[in-house]
Amino acid sequence: MSELKKILCVLSMAILLLVAAGCVQPDNTEMSEQEDQIIIEAHNELLSQKQDRIALVNAAIELIDEKGELAFPEFRENNSQWYHDDSYITVWKAEGIRVVYPPKASGEGEDVKDLEDYNGKPFGRMFIDTALSEEGEGWVDYYWPKPGETSPSKKYTFVKRTTIDNQTYLVNSGFYLDDYIYTNDLEDLEHFSRFGDVFIGNLFHPETTDKELEVNYSIAHVIIKPGKSIESHMMKNPEVYYVLEGEGVLYIEDMPVELSKGKLVHIPANSKQSTENTGHVDLEFFAINEPAWAEGNEEMVE
Incomplete structure (x- = not known):
């Protein structure tokens, strides 16, 4: 499957999960009409x-x-x-x-x-x-x-x-x-470092483009080096992880969820979470947020 098709499939699954979480309201007629008009x-x-x-x-x-x-x-x-x-x-x-x-x-x-x-x-x-x-x-x-x-x-x-x-x-x-169409490529991403040997690249974020896309979700490409982890934090919004490569453990309220290639996990809003790479290669995944990731929506916790 091409990267574009993979992203579309992941995004579709993520939006369905966000709908179930109540973050997206599909029965809002006015919003639906606006989205239809944008398309x-x-x-x-x-x-x-x-x-x-x-x-x-x-x-x-x-x-x-x-x-x-x-x-x-x-x-x-x-x-x-x-x-x-x-x-x-x-x-x-x-x-x-x-x-x-x-x-x-x-x-x-x-x-x-x-x-x-x-x-x-x-x-x-x-x-x-x-x-x-x-x-x-x-x-x-x-x-x-x-x-x-x-x-x-x-x-x-x-x-x-x-x-x-x-x-x-x-x-x-x-x-x-x-x-006329926004595109991006994993190979072209510039990653920045967080939590030590954790690297994040914005595959898609409406605030980093020069186009009026009229959408409010984000997709980050996350890389965690072997033996490293993302520290405990909470997001005010629901979040979805989709694993591309590697193995690890995602802790949601201290409950372990094993991560492996092809695994998709929904993280409820306001849940304490942390992620650890337990394998011998990079753990790579998409982190999908709706609304789009914002610093004010993230809180570090003990």
């Missing part, structure tokens, strides 16, 4: 972006049908409908020669059919195959840096076939997923 708006924003890419490519093809190659200079004009920020039109010949590339004019004329993304995905060939397919159009996803950046981001590009005289061209335009 609809997020979906519509992504759907709108896909529709905009398709519309832009179709409009570019209409201009090509009207002007032929004389349309190409218009696609290069910055701050125009064709090129602004990280949105632009790219045109290739069917054999893989890039003839319009607004972000980097020096890249025009290059043979790009063998382009691969940062994971080795042959998206150059995929562009061509998509455009030359029976449908003549489609979407291709791959990892590519945004203009001016070096690290790759997930990009979705709409590709469509057109012709000028007897020459076949590919017209495409794409968008970066993380401009």
Whole structure:
């Protein structure tokens, strides 16, 4: 199971447990309607972006049908409908020669059919195959840096076939997923130390993002080194642990609960808790809080 699917499954189980604890009220009609609206708006924003890419490519093809190659200079004009920020039109010949590339004019004329993304995905060939397919159009996803950046981001590009005289061209335009959907990765987390050899990274916390996500839960990635422990404390809110690796013991009101890979444990609100790594490897787990973790909700106890 991928990390994303694992997180979604864990989050779903955690929310169900938090509902049972009374922290989340699913029968609140007003709140339910607000949550539904948030989901609809997020979906519509992504759907709108896909529709905009398709519309832009179709409009570019209409201009090509009207002007032929004389349309190409218009696609290069910055701050125009064709090129602004990280949105632009790219045109290739069917054999893989890039003839319009607004972000980097020096890249025009290059043979790009063998382009691969940062994971080795042959998206150059995929562009061509998509455009030359029976449908003549489609979407291709791959990892590519945004203009001016070096690290790759997930990009979705709409590709469509057109012709000028007897020459076949590919017209495409794409968008970066993380401009519209929040994502994170365990490998990218910066962990900080607590309780000695215990390290915590915020996989998700609404206060650490630059997006208006309209949610109030948090997911922390916790690592406890062998033989080490999290000291006794209480959370005013319920908490859910989901174990990723290792073995240990979680004490809830001094009652031991064994931890092992795949184990999920619900910790009631205002319960004294501590966690110990009893194994020989790192104990790793997700700690899920709703509402999102806050210093004021935590109290250290003897």
